[in-house]
Amino acid sequence: MRLFWLSLIMAIVSPLAVAQxxxxxxxxxxxxxxxxxxxxxxxxxxxxxxxxxxKPLKDGRRFQVxxxxxxxxWKDEGGALLTPAGMESHEFWAPEVVEHDRKFYLYYSVGTLxxxxxxxxxxxxxxxxxxxxxxxKPLKDGxxxAFFIDGHAFQDDDGEWYFFYAKDFLDTNDGYRSGTGxxxxxxxxxxxxxxxxxxxxxxxxxxxxxxxxxxxxxYGGRKFDWHTIEAPWVVKRDGKYWCFxxxxxxxxxxxxxxxxxxxxxxGPYKDQGEFARVLRGVPNLVRGPGHHSIARSPVSDEDILIxxxxxxxxxxRQMCIDPLTWTRYGPRCxxxxxxxxxxxx
Numbered sequence: 001m002r003l004f005w006l007s008l009i010m011a012i013v014s015p016l017a018v019a020q021x022x023x024x025x026x027x028x029x030x031x032x033x034x035x036x037x038x039x040x041x042x043x044x045x046x047x048x049x050x051x052x053x054x055k056p057l058k059d060g061r062r063f064q065v066x067x068x069x070x071x072x073x074w075k076d077e078g079g080a081l082l083t084p085a086g087m088e089s090h091e092f093w094a095p096e097v098v099e100h101d102r103k104f105y106l107y108y109s110v111g112t113l114x115x116x117x118x119x120x121x122x123x124x125x126x127x128x129x130x131x132x133x134x135x136x137k138p139l140k141d142g143x144x145x146a147f148f149i150d151g152h153a154f155q156d157d158d159g160e161w162y163f164f165y166a167k168d169f170l171d172t173n174d175g176y177r178s179g180t181g182x183x184x185x186x187x188x189x190x191x192x193x194x195x196x197x198x199x200x201x202x203x204x205x206x207x208x209x210x211x212x213x214x215x216x217x218x219y220g221g222r223k224f225d226w227h228t229i230e231a232p233w234v235v236k237r238d239g240k241y242w243c244f245x246x247x248x249x250x251x252x253x254x255x256x257x258x259x260x261x262x263x264x265x266x267g268p269y270k271d272q273g274e275f276a277r278v279l280r281g282v283p284n285l286v287r288g289p290g291h292h293s294i295a296r297s298p299v300s301d302e303d304i305l306i307x308x309x310x311x312x313x314x315x316x317r318q319m320c321i322d323p324l325t326w327t328r329y330g331p332r333c334x335x336x337x338x339x340x341x342x343x344x345x
Contacts, residue, residue, distance in 0.1 A: 150166040297323070
């Protein structure tokens, strides 16, 4: 009988002991190309989707898919999206997937580099690994943006869905800089926007400069000191809406993550940083960290940033992770780390 009770106690305690074990990792957690990692958690497993540009994968699909049970060890699941007809030579960027009513929706940017005309489209699947099939039409921006990228669908506590995305602004009114900013619109359903976008954040500070005196052929060859804010990801915490974003030139050490915060999902958003407060590059060590997603840690209730950064040769962007800490001064990341680190219980 004593042996029986000892076995019973061990059966109860052992899973708790395992759950409390720190998880060691070292960046990059995936050393091959994995730009713009968009991560979703489904039934206890993580699925990451990455940009593939204008080249299809071996299975002919677009957007690399990986799965993991711990955010550290990743399994190749092939490609996600069946290439839409007529878009075989297009660029495919920034995939993000959400689940709604037992169906998975893939939002992605597609376009051509010669004229920088991009739109956001929607594809659906019954499983998180696909194949995803395009629905046949793009999402419509309420102001007819020519450059329409980095879609992020967010579901509020009441079940309503909202869509954050990046678009271009050319004016410099009210202290804004010309460049890419973020707006939010309501989703009527998972494939249609209401068409009443509200401003979330536009560039105001020097750190978001992409390129000075940049010639923009899509705008008649005009030149701008072009600034970039892109790649939104929204978290609701303590009754407030935190919209994280990436800013600056993605190929430099100045690229990084910042945020704005609001009391309502449609804004107004405030507290824009004069520098990248959450995560930024380290000279001669880490270049271009950003375009992230956020997921819950597999060993605790902590939030984890999943982002990309360049390899030393500047040939590919690799997937990295680091904990996101909520401080009295706002969210901060301990990274980018390059040595062994831990996800702690």
